[in-house]
Amino acid sequence: MKKTWWWTLSVVLFAAVAMAAGKVYNFKGGVKTRATEGITKQQLVPTSASGLLFTWTYTFVYYLDDRSSGMIQFSLFRAGGPLYQRNFVHFSYAPDQGGERVYRKDLIPSDQRTWQDNPPKLTMGKHYWQGFYPDFDLHLDYGDVKADLHYHCLTPGWRPGEGPTHYGTPDGAWYDLITVIPWAEVSGTITLPGKTLQVHGHGYSDHNTQTEVITSQFTHISALRSFGDDYAIHFLDYVAPANLGSTRTTWILVMKKGQILYATDDYQLKESDLKQDPRRGTSYPTRIEVTINKPECKLSGVVKGLRLVEVMDVLDEMPGWVKPIVTTFASIPIFVRQQADVDWHLQMPGIDSTFTNRGILEVCTIK
Numbered sequence: 001m002k003k004t005w006w007w008t009l010s011v012v013l014f015a016a017v018a019m020a021a022g023k024v025y026n027f028k029g030g031v032k033t034r035a036t037e038g039i040t041k042q043q044l045v046p047t048s049a050s051g052l053l054f055t056w057t058y059t060f061v062y063y064l065d066d067r068s069s070g071m072i073q074f075s076l077f078r079a080g081g082p083l084y085q086r087n088f089v090h091f092s093y094a095p096d097q098g099g100e101r102v103y104r105k106d107l108i109p110s111d112q113r114t115w116q117d118n119p120p121k122l123t124m125g126k127h128y129w130q131g132f133y134p135d136f137d138l139h140l141d142y143g144d145v146k147a148d149l150h151y152h153c154l155t156p157g158w159r160p161g162e163g164p165t166h167y168g169t170p171d172g173a174w175y176d177l178i179t180v181i182p183w184a185e186v187s188g189t190i191t192l193p194g195k196t197l198q199v200h201g202h203g204y205s206d207h208n209t210q211t212e213v214i215t216s217q218f219t220h221i222s223a224l225r226s227f228g229d230d231y232a233i234h235f236l237d238y239v240a241p242a243n244l245g246s247t248r249t250t251w252i253l254v255m256k257k258g259q260i261l262y263a264t265d266d267y268q269l270k271e272s273d274l275k276q277d278p279r280r281g282t283s284y285p286t287r288i289e290v291t292i293n294k295p296e297c298k299l300s301g302v303v304k305g306l307r308l309v310e311v312m313d314v315l316d317e318m319p320g321w322v323k324p325i326v327t328t329f330a331s332i333p334i335f336v337r338q339q340a341d342v343d344w345h346l347q348m349p350g351i352d353s354t355f356t357n358r359g360i361l362e363v364c365t366i367k
Contacts, residue, residue, distance in 0.1 A: 022168035024240050024247040027161025027177075031251045031265040039157030041132060043178055044120045046076070047209045049085070053173075054078045056209040058122065058129065060138060061225055062149065062186045063359050064201035067096035067339060069309060070190075072138060072147070074124055076113075087113050089127045091140050091147065093190060094309045096339075101310050102192055104142040133157065136181065136205070149188040151181055151203050154232075155260050158182050160251040164209075167244060173212035175249070181205035183232040183255050202227035202359075204234065214333055216241065218249075221364040222269065222288065224303060226342045226357035231256055233301070233344060233357065235290065237269055252292065254299065254346065261348060267292045267299075277311055277336060284336040284363045298347040305338035305361050312337075335364045 046056055057075040070093040078085045087108040094101045108125040115122055121130035126141040134153040140146060157180050164176035186203035189196055204225045210217070218238040225234045235252040254262040271285035286305035292298060312335040340361040345354045 021243040022172070024244050024249060025166040025170050025172075026247070026249050026265070027165050027251075028163030029161045031160045031263055033260055033263045034158055035260045036156070037158075038133065039159065039178060039180060041117065041120055043157075043159075044132075044180065044207065045117070046115055046122065049076065049078045049082075051211050052079065052081055053213060054209075054211055056207070058180070058207045059205060060129070060149075060151070060181075061204040061360065062199075062201060063203070063225065063227060064186070064199050066201075067358070068199075069094050069337075069339070069360055071337075072140060072149075074122055074127070074129065085110060087124055089124050089140070091142065091145065092310060093145075093192065094337075097307075102145060103310075104140075104145050106142065136184075144191075144193050146191040147188070149186055149190075149199070149203075151184040151186055151205065153181055154183045154185060154257050155255050156182075158253065158260055158263070160263070160265070165249050167212050167217065167240075173210075173216075175210040175212055175217060176208065177236075178207045179205075179253070180207050182234065182253055182260065183227065183257075202232070215366055218364075219246075219366050221362070222271065222285075223362040224288075224340070224342070224359065226303075226340065226344075226359035228355055228357040229257075231344070231346065231353070231355055231357065233299075233342070235267070235269075252290070252299075254297065256351075261351075262292075262297045264292065264294065264297070266294065273305075275305075277308075277334070279311065280334060282311075282334050282336065282365055284338075284365070286338065288361070296348065299344065301342050301344045303340050303342045303361055305340050307339045309337040309339055309360065311335070333364050333366055335362060337362045 055077050057073050060072040063069045073090040075088045089106045091104045106125055112125045119132050129138045131137050136151040138149045159178045164174040166172045166174045184203040187200045190199055219241050220239040223236045232255045238249040240247045250265050252267050268291045270289040273287040274283045275286055276283055288303040290301040338361045340359055342357045
């Protein structure tokens with residue numbers, strides 16, 4: 001699809017709105033295991049847009065047995081209240097080695113976005129996701145690229161808190177997250193130009209909603225989705241700007257097939273072994289040490305980035321003439337995704353296990 005002026009508008013809006021000094025009020029109720037609560041159908045419903053800035057996204061990650069991977073996103077972006085609204089469906093597929101990353105994006109008219117309650121179903125143009133526990137289905141159709149994927153949940157849904165994180169004041173701009181599918185078996189077909197693949201692997205999905213601009217929300221993100229035969233361990237770590245105290249909004253989730261074992265925001269990350277993206281010179285870690293040291297759970301892990309999978313840079317979506325202006329006056333998020341192996345040692349009552357998971361490490365910085 002042709003690159004358009006609204007990408008420039010989006011970045012300018014992100015850069016122009018500055019958060020006043022204050023605090024981060026993290027997820028209401030705190031990060032807890034919530035092992036048996038699950039997620040209701042009502043919690044999957046898209047939140048109605050409100051305020052000057054509003055976004056939501058349903059993200060589906062897949063990591064396949066052959067180490068290829070990708071991401072699917074159904075997104076709404078609204079700025080200036082009802083004056084400016086866009087709906088997107090993104091799809092990416094990155095082969096393990098020796099092939100080009102495939103990426104497609106559709107801009108969907110608002111009258112082609114619909115929600116169905118029972119079963120839950122979000123339709124955007126020719127694309128949709130639908131279902132409820134334990135089974136969800138996705139259909140993407142870009143003509144030359146298609147996907148039909150089935151996510152069979154291996155754990156219940158989970159959320160890190162009972163309510164959103166607020167920025168600046170207790171009732172300020174907010175960000176909320178529901179981990180719709182913490183861990184799933186993924187199967188189906190992906191059609192690429194000239195071939196159709198039968199695929200199998202693991203998957204993850206979350207749904208975020210926010211009224212805060214991302215460049216005011218964080219200066220650095222690190223996120224891991226790691227899967228194995230018996231265990232899956234994921235984390236998400238946002239570091240706020242200095243005017244918000246560089247506070248972490250974070251969680252780590254430890255799962256054994258069939259159940260969520262443990263969740264907390266009290267853990268440590270240590271990033272090292274930096275490399276640079278050759279196009280923009282963005283630094284990203286290729287090693288992260290992870291530690292939980294609690295009486296009820298002791299976890300140590302070493303995340304090893306193996307190969308650069310994809311770089312998502314807003315500049316890539318802009319006309320050439322505007323790039324020098326944006327890089328001079330705007331802050332731009334750059335997402336770097338790597339294939340990763342993770343060596344874990346987990347100790348909990350009745351568990352003392354050492355294992356290696358595989359998955360995707362994602363880092364985002366503001367440049």
